[in-house]
Amino acid sequence: DIQMTQSPSSLSASVGDRVTITCRASQGISNYLAWYQQKPGQVPELLIYAASTLQSGVPSRFSGGGSGTDFTLTISSLQPEDVATYYCQKYNSAPLTFGQGTKVEIK
């Protein structure tokens, strides 16, 4: 099975900073990758699918990139409401594995 590895596991940044999270697949998955945001005590929310397509209603400061095995989620200007854990998920075939998550905090 394909493994999904996110880095870093956690990060702390200042409001307005540019933040980048990386997700690496152990084998190529084309662009079948989604990113989710989960705030404490809440249900995960879909941010991006097809590696770079922004889900409707998601702020434009979020962007995704990559293809094959290496992917990124970028927050162009970190806001206080972005404090959350972010997960990548492959969906090219089962099992639809998640990354282990990246916790984003405000410095």
Add this chain to the structure above:
Amino acid sequence: EVQLVESGGGLVQPGGSLKLSCAASGFTFSGSAMHWVRQASGKGLEWVGRIRNKANSYATAYAASVNGRFTVSRDDSENTAFLQMNGLKTEDTAVYYCARFDEIALVPTPNWGQGTLVTVSS
């Protein structure tokens, strides 16, 4: 408005069984695959399994951790998906979510239920 409502969670002893339901509304259920995802307290998201739609032969798939113990099914006439859990272990304790996957566009959707808590303990 799309709604996914899970039910059936609760306390069960190790080795026991439980069946979760996910009642769907507000979208074409027959055009969707239904997935189950779980999250243990303080831990990350773990994909559990899925069932595709009739056009895709109701194909099922499972995570290795639950394969042979859990079964995903659906009733398109009732717009409901199910997760039958047998041989439960303490490590199966988690909040279980159902989520919709668009079988037409072949993409995940933002539609998740609120989750139902399963506690496996003696």
